Amino acid sequence: MRRRSLTVLMALSLLFVSACGDKPDLEGPVDEDLTVIGMCQVGAESDWRVANSESMKAIFTEENGYHLLFDDARQKQENQITAIRKFIQQQVDYIVLMPISEAGWDSVLQEAKEAGIPVILVDRRVDVEDQSLYAAHVGSDFLREGQRAATWIEQAFQEAEKPVRIIHIQGTLGSTAQLGRTAALEEALAAHENWELLVRLDGDFTQAKTYEVMTQYLSSLPGRGEIDVVYCENDNIAFGALQALEEQGYTCGRQGVNIITFDATRGALTECLNGRISLAVECNPLLGPLVEEVIQTMEAGRTPEKHHYVEEQIFTTENLSAALLERRNY
Ligand code: GYE
Numbered sequence: 001m002r003r004r005s006l007t008v009l010m011a012l013s014l015l016f017v018s019a020c021g022d023k024p025d026l027e028g029p030v031d032e033d034l035t036v037i038g039m040c041q042v043g044a045e046s047d048w049r050v051a052n053s054e055s056m057k058a059i060f061t062e063e064n065g066y067h068l069l070f071d072d073a074r075q076k077q078e079n080q081i082t083a084i085r086k087f088i089q090q091q092v093d094y095i096v097l098m099p100i101s102e103a104g105w106d107s108v109l110q111e112a113k114e115a116g117i118p119v120i121l122v123d124r125r126v127d128v129e130d131q132s133l134y135a136a137h138v139g140s141d142f143l144r145e146g147q148r149a150a151t152w153i154e155q156a157f158q159e160a161e162k163p164v165r166i167i168h169i170q171g172t173l174g175s176t177a178q179l180g181r182t183a184a185l186e187e188a189l190a191a192h193e194n195w196e197l198l199v200r201l202d203g204d205f206t207q208a209k210t211y212e213v214m215t216q217y218l219s220s221l222p223g224r225g226e227i228d229v230v231y232c233e234n235d236n237i238a239f240g241a242l243q244a245l246e247e248q249g250y251t252c253g254r255q256g257v258n259i260i261t262f263d264a265t266r267g268a269l270t271e272c273l274n275g276r277i278s279l280a281v282e283c284n285p286l287l288g289p290l291v292e293e294v295i296q297t298m299e300a301g302r303t304p305e306k307h308h309y310v311e312e313q314i315f316t317t318e319n320l321s322a323a324l325l326e327r328r329n330y
Pocket residue numbers: 045046047048049123124175177205233234235236262263283
């Protein structure tokens with residue numbers, strides 16, 4: 001059925017300017033009053049990402065006046081680039097891009113610019129010389145998130161006479177979230193003589209990868225290591241680390257290994273309320289409404305602000321409650 005309507009549509013658009021004539025390659029007929037959004041999502045690697053996709057899908061609906069073409073790149077930049085090229089061919093009205101990493105976007109964004117399609121970056125950013133290659137960015141300040149975590153370590157260990165031993169598990173290397181959160185920890189390590197980095201591992205923002213690398217690391221220690229903090233660059237990394245640590249007999253929490261996490265999705269807040277995670281730094285995935293605001297600004301012929309940051313907070317057992325968890329919808 002889909003193919004049939006596509007064939008009919010393409011035939012029509014070749015013969016004369018049909019109702020959807022200026023968007024000949026869309027899969028199926030699209031009401032010309034709808035604003036067409038081509039969305040390039042990273043994947044579904046984390047709870048945060050799933051909540052982010054849901055937030056987008058909930059706002060860019062036909063009832064709200066949109067036709068959403070959603071592409072899941074399965075964590076590969078080459079898939080994101082292919083999707084953008086397809087969206088350009090389809091002549092979508094806007095491209096919304098959650099870039100997996102910062103590098104490597106100049107040519108494809110230039111192609112979008114030449115086609116006259118505005119690109120809105122969501123969540124992470126791109127490292128391009130020409131800032132006019134994207135219209136706006138909506139997301140979090142990852143360096144600031146990391147600095148909040150570092151301040152918490154500083155306060156929690158201010159009386160410590162012994163070294164503070166830290167394991168650092170990074171997210172997808174080269175992504176803005178990894179770069180900002182890593183930079184904050186590096187700054188803090190350099191500023192505190194008694195902070196000791198035991199190891200830096202790559203958890204790629206997933207529970208499975210983290211469980212594997214953390215298990216390997218812990219097994220390589222001669223005995224039970226003395227670990228004060230595990231700085232996990234997202235919740236799914238924290239889940240993998242928690243699983244590996246507990247399996248090897250470590251106790252996690254304020255009296256044992258302090259797990260620090262970023263995102264603060266419901267799963268992590270539950271562990272935080274239980275005391276197994278010491279600190280959850282919030283990173284808000286519900287960015288759909290803000291992205292829509294940017295698009296509406298452009299639809300009205302105005303120029304949106306270049307960067308939009310969301311308000312975020314930090315959670316510990318002290319400021320968490322079961323009621324707050326109930327209200328958390330991701
Ligand atoms: O922290 C992580 C996700 O870029 C903010 O990516 C995002 C990060 C988030 O996979 O869970």
